[in-house]
Amino acid sequence: ASRKIQVMVRGMTCAACSNSVESALNALPGVLEASVALLQNKAHVLYLPSLLQEDDIKNAIEDAGFEAELLL
Numbered sequence: 001a002s003r004k005i006q007v008m009v010r011g012m013t014c015a016a017c018s019n020s021v022e023s024a025l026n027a028l029p030g031v032l033e034a035s036v037a038l039l040q041n042k043a044h045v046l047y048l049p050s051l052l053q054e055d056d057i058k059n060a061i062e063d064a065g066f067e068a069e070l071l072l
């Protein structure tokens with residue numbers, strides 16, 4: 001089964017920022033679909049909990065250089 005979460009992402013100031021977050025998320029094994037809304041400072045991530053934990057998503061965003069807070 002897949003699961004969808006939203007993550008608040010802080011520190012993105014341009015479209016290249018949001019693209020790099022999106023790429024980092026889509027590169028994670030277990031992510032089915034990731035999209036980042038720059039103006040809303042939010043990422044939507046559809047993923048497989050059997051392959052990936054919430055914290056892995058948070059860590060991937062932080063490794064890309066931004067702050068991440070899991071919303072739901």
Ligand code: 9UX
Pocket residue numbers: 012013014015016017018
């Ligand atoms: Mo351009 Mo966004 O350096 O950080 S990618 S502002």
